[in-house]
Amino acid sequence: MKTGLWGQGPEEGLLCAAAVEVARYYGFYVTVNGFNTASKMSGAQASYEKTMSTLLPVLAGADGVYGAGSLEGGMAASFEELVMDDEICKAVLKAVQGIEVNDETLAVDVIDKVGPGGHFLAEKHTLNHFKESLLFSELTDRHSYDTWKKTGGKSMVKRAREKAEEILKEHWPKPLDKDVQKEISEIIKRAEKELPKTTL
Secondary structure, eight states: OOSSOOOOSSHHHHHHHHHHHHHHHHOOOOOOESSSSOOSSHHHHHHHHHHHHHHHHHHHSSEEEEEEEEEGGGGOOOOHHHHHHHHHHHHHHHHOOOOOSSHHHHHHHHHHHTTTTSSSTTTHHHHHHHHHHHHSSSSSSOOOOOHHHTTTTOOHHHHHHHHHHHHHHHHHHHOOOHHHHHHHHHHHHHHHHOOOOOOO
């Protein structure tokens, strides 16, 4: 109300979640905007607004959420922001995965075996399940302060920038198989024939 600008963060997340509900009511496939922030640069504001604008429509059942890498309501973008948004995406997908509760995951027999005062790190059950229970991140720092400081004391934005530079320098996408390329070309040719022509 102070500026007339579009609100981003929880407000947009709620609006997009509502749009998902309406689309579901009519049986539509729905892709909504997310990863949205009013912030002009990578950092805390961008991350919390993007998380809220993404998590809420995903919880509502959106088929797709777009906008990764953007800043200032989509007016700007950056490579490090895209890398951090990948982290947000992984975290959101982990959150909506929920917790599976069954005899295997409850592990009452393991709890009885370990007993009060024991620990579960040496248990085979822990080894079998920890990878699916935890979110493993290449970007988020979960070390102690001393370890973080010894490894350079870098902010998440700095780590994301370095990761983006590494990807741009070293990653070479594998080309699509020839038959896939051919099929895509055929789809495009059909669409060009069937869809109406528009002029600007």
